[in-house]
Every structure is written in C-alpha cells, then in structure tokens.
Amino acid sequence: MRVQARLLALLAAGGAIALLNAAPVHAQQAPANMMETHAAKSRGTGADANIKTESAPNNPDASVPAPASKGGARTRGAVAVVHVDNRTTLYIKVYLDGSYCGTLPPWGDLYCGVGGGNTTVYGRADYTDGTFTSWGPAVAYVDGTYTWRLWP
DSSP states (O other), X not given: OHHHHHHXXXXXXXXXXXXXXXXXXXXXXXXXXXXXXXXXXXXXXSXXXXXXXXXXXXXXXXXXXXXXXXXXXXOSSOOEEEEEEEOSSSOEEEEETTEEEEEEOXXXXXXXXXXXXXXXXXXXXXXXXXXXXXXXXXXEEESXXXXXXXXX
C-alpha cells in the first residue's frame, strides 16, 4: 500500500511539473519578418485594382522634407522598412498599400519606408504585348525591416 501511495504521489508531481513547463497552445507568435512570393501570369485586360497611385512626375515647386535617416526631423513612431529582393530576370514595379514605391531591376533590391503594422505588398512586371506577371497582393505585418522575396 505504501508503494502504491508513493508511486501515485510521484506520478502526480511529475504530471504537475510537465503541465507547468508546457507552452500555452494559444500563445501569440512573433510576426514573421520575411515572405516569399511566386509569380502569377495575367492577360493584362482592364485596370489593375491593386494599384492606387502610379509613379508621378516630379513637381519643381514641391517641397518634400527629408526623412530622419537623411537628416530630417525625427518622428516618434518606429521605423519600418520593406526590403524587396528580386530573384527574377524582370523589371518589377513595386506598390506598398497601393502606392508606387519604385522599380526593381533584375536580381536587384529595393528598400521602401512604410508605416508599421499591416502593409499590402504588390509587384508587377509589364510586357510589351500588354500582359503582365504579378506578385501578391499579400498582407505583411511590418515591424522593423521586413524582407519580401520575389521568385519567378
């Protein structure tokens, strides 16, 4: 009887220790800092709903303040950057939250500042026949530097 009581107490203690050391099932996971996207071919008909503003010409009368990283006024918010890594032979126009960020050369890299939090990423390579290849749209949680890798 004493052996059974000791064995039962030992099993109960071991079970309690195992439960205390187990990770919670619903614990919040750290956000990913990278996404990889493969291309999707399109026929190129109609306007692209993923693009809100295209690249605009420069206005000689406009005054654009320098960002904090270039000697401008510092903001109180966190710095968030999307690093776009082109792993293709194509020139790709990059749009973040629907606004044009820049054109990425073949095998090149592009860095764009964004507001922290959820950011919609979209890339598009246009062809001379009117068709295009696209990446996204996809939503990425950006906190710090986020890498978006584009594959053919």
